[in-house]
Amino acid sequence: MQEDIKKGTLCLLAASLLFSSMQSASKALYYISSFERTFYFSAVAAILFFFVCRHRKESLIGKRADLLFMRSLFGFVSTIFLFLSSTKDFPIANVSLLSSTSTIFALLAACLWLKEKMNKGQLAALALAFIGVVAILRPSFTGIEVSAFYGLMGGLFAGLAYTVVRRLKDDASPYTMTFYFMTFSTLASLPFVWAEGFSVLHVKEIVLLVFMGLCMSLGQLLLSYAYRFAPSTKISVYLYSQNLFALLIGITVFHELPDIVSILGGIALISAGLLNFYEVRKETENERKNEEGVSVL
Numbered sequence: 266m267q268e269d270i271k272k273g274t275l276c277l278l279a280a281s282l283l284f285s286s287m288q289s290a291s292k293a294l295y296y297i298s299s300f301e302r303t304f305y306f307s308a309v310a311a312i313l314f315f316f317v318c319r320h321r322k323e324s325l326i327g328k329r330a331d332l333l334f335m336r337s338l339f340g341f342v343s344t345i346f347l348f349l350s351s352t353k354d355f356p357i358a359n360v361s362l363l364s365s366t367s368t369i370f371a372l373l374a375a376c377l378w379l380k381e382k383m384n385k386g387q388l389a390a391l392a393l394a395f396i397g398v399v400a401i402l403r404p405s406f407t408g409i410e411v412s413a414f415y416g417l418m419g420g421l422f423a424g425l426a427y428t429v430v431r432r433l434k435d436d437a438s439p440y441t442m443t444f445y446f447m448t449f450s451t452l453a454s455l456p457f458v459w460a461e462g463f464s465v466l467h468v469k470e471i472v473l474l475v476f477m478g479l480c481m482s483l484g485q486l487l488l489s490y491a492y493r494f495a496p497s498t499k500i501s502v503y504l505y506s507q508n509l510f511a512l513l514i515g516i517t518v519f520h521e522l523p524d525i526v527s528i529l530g531g532i533a534l535i536s537a538g539l540l541n542f543y544e545v546r547k548e549t550e551n552e553r554k555n556e557e558g559v560s561v562l
Contacts, residue, residue: 273495276487277503283484285510288360289518290473290480292351297464299348300457302474303341307450309478310485314444317486325444327437332429336442337449339426343367344450347419355412356521359401361511362531363416368538369394370424378428386544393537400530439489447481502542505535 287306294302318325327333343364350360369391375381383391398417402409433442464470491500508531515521523531 269494270499273491273493273500274503276491276494277500278506280484280487280491281504281507282510283480283487285357285361285507285514287477287480287484288347288351288357288511289514290477291348292353292357292360292519294470294473295351295353297470298458298461299345300454300461301464302348302477303344303450304454304458305474306477306481307344307447307454309475310481311444311447311451313478313482314440314447314485317482318440318444321438321440323438323440323444325441327433327441327445329433329436332433333437333442333445334449336426336429336433337446338453339422339429340446341450341453343419343422343426345419345454346415346422350412350416350419352412355410355416356523356527357515357519358508358512358521358523358531359413359527360416360419361508362401362527362534363398363413364420364423365505365508365534365538366394366398366417366420367423367427368541370421371427372424372541374425374428375431384544384548386547387541390537390540390544393533393540397530397533397535397537400526400533403526439485439492443482443485499546502539505538508535 291302315325317323347360347364350363351357372383372387372391376383402413402417430442437445466474494500512523512531515523
């Protein structure tokens, strides 16, 4: 497929809006347990991706069951933590910001597990991210806010999941990975829901849970198409628009006005993510130039 930056950017912006909408629906259902929310929305997404994989003739199990299991486990734990942080009183913008620390945790995991090296720019990004996290967590002598801690753990496990995805890129398609992840989340959450007891769902809850599954499915599909239109080094920066969408939804739907400390923390976190993005892009371009130089010689 021919590179098309404009289409890739639009797909990524639409995916970010869908993911923010999913977080909003989760917050609206704060009174339903995280495991039950995960069970229902994952079941909807798993069914949709089953048909997508069948239509595209994609494998449902991939070549590396061990890595698919790890990706799904980390993704499942991340989802549970992020849903735990989506409480009635914790701002959705803060949940989104803490979940975006996944890029920084992925950087650390790549250094420790994949033996990649950080340059000076990435070290600066790490320091900025630390400042942003501290601003949002608001540590004190009595500890930190539980919802904020859950959000940070969600970012940590999402970062681990993305690191596994990098190892899986040649062994499973995005459609296979998403189907496996959603199926795993459905099955993994079922015993917890069974032990807790299923909630009595009314029309509102059913609509929102189905909506979450649709947002997840369409968001993942748009992500896949975005990276088919253009390489991640050119467009993935637009994923940070999810934080802006979350902020706007928080203000208009939940009437949440962030304070100055949270705003400064958010600016630091987003700046860290942007700096890391540009450093990765610079390294990728340098590697490409070196390869072209070798081929010419």
